[in-house]
Amino acid sequence: MTDLSEITASDTTEVPLTTKADWSSDQAVRWCPGCGDYSILTAVQMMMPDLGVRRENTVFISGIGCAARFPYYMNTYGMHSIHGRSPAIASGLAIARPDLDVWVVGGDGDMLSIGGNHLIHALRRNVNIKILLFNNQIYGLTKGQYSPTSEPGKVTKSSPFGSLDQPFNPISVALGAEASFVARTHDMDRKHMQATFARAHAHDGAALVEVFQNCNVFNDGAFDAITKKANRDDMLIDLRHGEPIRFGAELERGVMLDDAGSAVLVDVADVGADKLLVHDEQQPDPSVAFALSRLASTPSEPTPLGVFRAVDRDEYTAASEAQVDAAKQQQGPGDLNALLHSLPTWEV
């Protein structure tokens, strides 16, 4: 018999060096050719060797959808669970096993529609899980219905006269849900993805990374206006902690806060560099991060990328362990016989 503590005991030997191949499972990848998911998978598999973690201590949990096939392709522990529920299942695993690195992968339907409730509660609790939200603004696996991030008026199979829904802005949702780490990246920039995922991994608490991901079958080119190489300089706003927020080929444009507290795009020449907003991802108040998340309502306007928010806040699984440890210290390890005699007793 093997005790759970033997498995959870930290291995003190050096973490073996690995390569991308070590993190790739033997399963054939079955996304549509050209799908953005491939580049995200590659980015994750390439990043893992740099994290200094063990494969056996790494778990990928997903729900249902195209993105949710992700765990099958990672040579780690993995669970392809049910639609929308992966943050809940991952929370239970992470609370039971704080020794593990638990990643959650899902699409915009999985995370924001059927699983929206679990997502916001995992974020507010700050359970130590790393959530990669592949946002392609469409339902792929069910063959092309509008999703909770589709733009208003979107014509799809289920909305031939245009979608009537106001979409979610995933970054705004996460910030509103008290997330301690919120970031955005996109599937056309592997380096940026790797750096962003690594930041999420390093964060102590729940982390949400929105990944703009192209569905080349049902919503092809949804992000072209901002992520195509030729457009990036003018359309992607790189958020760098401690630096004024600027973009454009000559960094001629920037972001400042107006009198109402909204983030607005400006020409640096018009306002002067010292008026620009200096990005502070560690600001306890999420208002400015929220304002930044509202700069673009669709991926056709200049859109911020990078870490919106990364703050220190009590992490749930550690707090849960602390309660268990404190109870053992104060009350002693559980004494079953004493428990059964803890209500008034009498002798016959």
Add this chain to the structure above:
Amino acid sequence: MTDTLEPVGAAKDIDQVIVRFAGDSGDGMQLTGDRFTSASALFGNDLATLPDFPAEIRAPQGTLAGVSAFQVQISNHEITTPGDAPNVLVAMNPAALKSDVGRLEVGGTIIVNVDAFEERNLTKAGYIDNPLEDGSLAAFTVIEVQMTTLTKEVAKDLGVKPRDAERSKNFFALGLLSWMYSRPLDPTLEWIDAKFGGREAIVAANKAAFHAGHAYGETAELSEHHYQVRPATLEKGTYTSINGNTALSWGLVAAAHQASTPLFLGSYPITPASDILHELSKHKNFDVRTFQAEDEIAAVGAALGASYGGHIGITTTSGPGVALKGETIGLAISLELPLVVIDIQRGGPSTGLPTKTEASDLMMAMYGRHGEAPMPIVAAYNPSQCFFAAIEAVRIAVKYRTPVMLLSDGYLANGSAPWKIPDVSTLPEIPVHYATEPNQTNEDGEGVFWPYLRDENLVRPWAIPGTPDLMHRIGGLEKEDGTGNVSYSPENHELMTDIRQARIDKIADDIPLAELVGDADASICVLGWGSTWGAITGATRRLRSAGHKLAHIHLTHLNPFPPNLGELLGGFDTVICPELNLGQLSRLVRAEYLVDVKSITKMMGQPYTAGELESAFLDALNG
């Protein structure tokens, strides 16, 4: 009864008494009943209780909707139910009288708080005339006591506000009943100290009201109502009075202890299951983790996640919560991971009767999932046995890597009975085996791990994250036999479906045989499950002591059935199955064994009384 003359004022010996406390939701009737029960338990009586309260926390004061009642039977011999018709009704207001007087035995005693019988309260209760004055209670002995007035009087110099003083009147009623039935006073006085310690004025007022009620009995010429119920002759041992939810919680702690494995409860508050969450959250020193999830779905999801990580995952729920968990139970069946789903059944459908009992989720437990998704079902049958039912559910879940449905109900959850505390060294060990080594060799002669390679019980390995070299992926998609890889092969799906069924069926070899209680040569057998045990046992005992032949089989395992059940039932001309549903077990048994089960049903949110079943069985006996 003897004809010996009793000295004046001495308590008359009686074998048992059934007392029902009824009042407004704010009158503290549950607490009063609990204290009367506790004192009786410590005194050594056998007892059974039936708390009966509305779903509203505070329904409009004085109305019928707001009546909260607590019935307890205490006796000097072994009993199995809270009794049929109460002998004594304590009615704190007109609504309580109106709502519960119909339950009282003819000739029974009614103790009323006469202060509450003023026009406003009478109107709220729907009385046109005061029942205390119009002769409608002529069939009963009515004792009118000014409980509010007398309570305020004794509390007036104790530093409590008059409003707070009045709230002690339930202790006055408890004191009076304690005198009438010769209950010991110390347990209640000690309890008041412990409960209200630090709020000295409240302690003083409650104690004063309690003593005043007791003294009232002594001095107010109630001597013809002075009784004693001597201790019951129970098996030797140390006893405690326990309700089903507490026993069930302790059973879960004990099971995890016996498995030397941490327990993880994922739960969302719902009546009447919440008390298990409350109880388990106190016992973190037993390596128990409790997680109050955002909803029922997340609760079971988190429990399954914990099981995947090697903990014993548990989720608790009731009513509509069971429906919400169905999808995740299906995943657990597909993943073949241990999980215990505890359903404290209540009246349905939908929100139904949240605080009232029913046993109508058996088909839900059996079939309430899409696809062919079998899972074992264990059912508790009395409050203290909830302890063992919980251990059994965990044992099956862990050993056979399957979700298990554990059924209890509102009546067991809140009802109390004395429990002979078991010797913990007699509890079964629950061995836990995590896989640690590859279990298959690939073409290159290297060890590899196949997550769906099975042992002789068709059980797959429990390989938890953190184990080197066993990394694997599992999911809700159909898996290839052995490798666990995703498979859409028609033959494989049929094979896996058959295996999932066979592995549950096989558990029949590892559960106790069905036991027949009573007369093996009877022509009639009563088949029961769950909380009907008390009433069935009471009814069959009465009929058998009157000379009738009757057998009783009570099921604790409902899927799979004990392997001898079909043969046992086949030996009787008639099988009667009383249930708090529309005949769910009857249908399962008919389908399984082609036995023409005669179904008796009750859907009133109340348990059967032994009397109801006695007359039903008598009808059957008389053909």
